[in-house]
Amino acid sequence: MLITFHPNYQITQSILEKLYKIDQIKEQVKDMPLTPHVLAGLKETSRIITTHYSTVIEGNRLTEREVREVLKGHAIQGWERDEKEVKGYFNALDEVAVLAKKHIVTETNIQTLHGLIIGKNIPTSYRTEQNSVVDAQTGTIVYMPPEAKDVGPLMTGLIEWINESTHTLPIPIVAAIAHYQFVTIHPYYDGNGRTARILTTLILHQGGYDLKGIYNLEEYYYQHLQDYYNALAVGPSHNYYIGRAEADITGWIEFFVSGMLYSFQSAQKHLQLQSAEKEQSKTINALDARQKQALVLFEKNEFITAKDVEELFHFAGRTARQLLQKWVRQSFVVIADPSKKARKYKLNKIPVFVEKIEQHKF
Structure with missing residues (x-):
């Protein structure tokens, strides 16, 4: 039944x-x-x-x-x-x-x-x-x-x-x-x-x-x-x-x-x-040796300057500025404050940087 x-x-x-x-x-x-x-x-x-x-x-x-x-x-x-x-x-x-x-x-x-x-x-x-x-x-x-x-x-x-x-x-x-x-x-x-x-x-x-x-x-x-x-x-x-x-x-x-x-x-x-x-692992693996070292700077500060890069790598001021300009072109960092005397940089958003790497545009 x-x-x-x-x-x-x-x-x-x-x-x-x-x-x-x-x-x-x-x-x-x-x-x-x-x-x-x-x-x-x-x-x-x-x-x-x-x-x-x-x-x-x-x-x-x-x-x-x-x-x-x-x-x-x-x-x-x-x-x-x-x-x-x-x-x-x-x-x-x-x-x-x-x-x-x-x-x-x-x-x-x-x-x-x-x-x-x-x-x-x-x-x-x-x-x-x-x-x-x-x-x-x-x-x-x-x-x-x-x-x-x-x-x-x-x-x-x-x-x-x-x-x-x-x-x-x-x-x-x-x-x-x-x-x-x-x-x-x-x-x-x-x-x-x-x-x-x-x-x-x-x-x-x-x-x-x-x-x-x-x-x-x-x-x-x-x-x-x-x-x-x-x-x-x-x-x-x-x-x-x-x-x-x-x-x-x-x-x-x-x-x-x-x-x-x-x-x-x-x-x-x-x-x-x-x-x-x-995604984070993919990004870090795509960085070169100096970029990976530079991440230490961003662990403590949202913004960095050429002076920070000078001290980290023991560079001359001009070399530090040139490296930062290269990083801007690669989209690793972006300019946060364009002032010539106190120019500041911040880490770029991860997806933007990865896309640049994958497309070989730098």
Whole structure:
């Protein structure tokens, strides 16, 4: 029996504004030039960070540095369970990269991802008995999911809804609701949170919101962990059958798109910084020996004079002035004060100088 899924939410003005900014960044990053080598490095770093935070949310004890070591093949004695979780999630991210090339999500996709997450290489079946989410400190039931007999129909309904909604709703909204509904169904005894987050990644990547594979949402969740839990914990009761399915999840969607915007902005800033560093390195490499030495003068002062160049290189006054005139022609420096007695120079803008070098105009 197919259980129809009808999520209850509102697309507020705040959500719309965040979606607009997310799309802006997506288009801007799409056009940013990245060499294959740099892009591969950024993707790898993102996958490691994603793995670390998605597992640490569930209690994994490994630090980010230790996660890197484990993924290189190094063992951490006594922490085999943590190592297994990290390796499993990382392998599932590899599978996402393959599945993202397809246009639909299937139950087999989800079962395969869950299998990898818990350390198996085969699709896993849904639970056959009742489970519950329990507060680790108090032992009280935080959430009572649907009965096992309803899991299959609920998952079938969710998958059908995802594939239909990707044609009618913004992809981030589809991903947010899918995340919520998956943890609501809680189809497995273990690994539901990790699988929900990786399902989110799959939907976003399939829908063109991969951002070259260089961002992650999991770090934001970890940094706002209580808000993450609170946003997911909606409805009048902890019991699935008492209001959970009909609950208004606008607050969760707001939290989700806020995290997505933050993650996109962070990735964009990282790319911009890297681009600036690359440009700076390119410029410095293009300088001749004396120009590189002269940069020391500009570290302390915005403007320099011929006297400063004389002292730096132990030149005569005329030689210093001639060198500065050459630097002006090369666009290395520009005249800031044309006064003959106290002429001042400042460092030119980097792009102008690089363009001059590349065009051999000096």
